[in-house]
Amino acid sequence: MTSVEEPARPNGRIRDAARTKAEILDVATKEFARAGYTGARVDEIAARTRTTKRMIYYYFGGKEQLFTAVLERAYSVIREAEQELDVEHLDPVAAIRRLAELTFDHHEAHPDFIRLVSIENIHEAEHITASEELGRIGSPALDVIGRILETGRRSGLFTADVDAVDLHAMISSFCFFRVANRHTFGALFGRDLVAPDQREHYRTMLGDMVIAYLTADRAAD
Amino acid sequence: MTSVEEPARPNGRIRDAARTKAEILDVATKEFARAGYTGARVDEIAARTRTTKRMIYYYFGGKEQLFTAVLERAYSVIREAEQELDVEHLDPVAAIRRLAELTFDHHEAHPDFIRLVSIENIHEAEHITASEELGRIGSPALDVIGRILETGRRSGLFTADVDAVDLHAMISSFCFFRVANRHTFGALFGRDLVAPDQREHYRTMLGDMVIAYLTADRAAD
DNA sequence: TGACTAACGAACCAGTTCGTACATTAGTCG
């Protein structure tokens, strides 16, 4: 209380570039996801970190670059998850179902990522397009899907004429919509698509849908 | 040229409440869809109308209420389209396929509506929830789906255990994702989901998917 | 140990943005 000499760090000022940068990214992710790109406030992000706005400009350059950095990190998370996919030892039907379920789980577990993707689409993917890092990623999941599809088709199990990208779109559609549009859907139709007790129902529904599509007797059309 | 007496309307000032109001809504729809709720500028909206910002506050009260009015009108358009659904004279399989295609077409034809829905979800549907008008709409399509589903199930054609709301979600997922996420999807996977020459491909894919799901031999699982 | 620099903080600034106060006019109705 009485001013005991505490000479060092009068403000508790610590130097740790990595930590400061990471903390800014963490807070910015939440803030951009919460309020959108324009709605997010640089001052607000700064206030929620242990550092100041000055550091945001020091490390990232500006709001736009900060958002790009947030997107890059968010995408790297899903990319890493996809790299651990290990389903090719299963038969094609089980493999696809498992892959669909992993996508389902990942979407559910990362609602902030879903929101960031929605926001980036409102801005017509301008940040992704401008980012060198994001330009050259290419989803690991795509390769996996491609190989399973090939195996399934050769064995005669799969009849559908789709490629990996289209199938990925189909699976993502369902998972994305369920999380991204849960608010308007809930308000309009009175059903909570992410209600915990409905989780298994929708997870099964997704798998059934994809497998039914891939294995349908196309001659019946 | 020489100031001939043109006493009336020195500024071409005309009084037409309905037209002014409608014009504000038109412009606001485009502006909100383009830039998001926070990104949209009241001054910008006003500048693009033949009237002034004053009128926005006179008729709508504020930015928030204007956005709600925009949403209400956007939803009323799709509601009206759904009311003209006339597919129940078809057999259940054809009826569902037709309904899915109409949803597909409507999403493609109204990208601004899709963007508004995305934006409203970022804001957790707060405007829809607060709107009395939107609270009590209930999609006409839902009734149609329900009846087709019932017919199909009674005749033994449909094996899937879904209700109308879930099937609506399934169909909407695919249509919504294709339009809403086309930018990030295109940037990341190099495929334009709304490319005109791919339209039939995806329209067929959607129908195949839904029908396969509904008619699949569930015993095989 | 002293100089050097990366890392940091406080205060500030110029432009923007939602909203309003005040004045004015077009149509309408007795």
Add this chain to the structure above:
DNA sequence: CGACTAATGTACGAACTGGTTCGTTAGTCA
């Protein structure tokens, strides 16, 4: 035609917001 009101335009302001200027300090290395 004269009064009255709905509809409209102008100008302004207070608060906010992204970004910057200037100065300070912690760690490091010769």
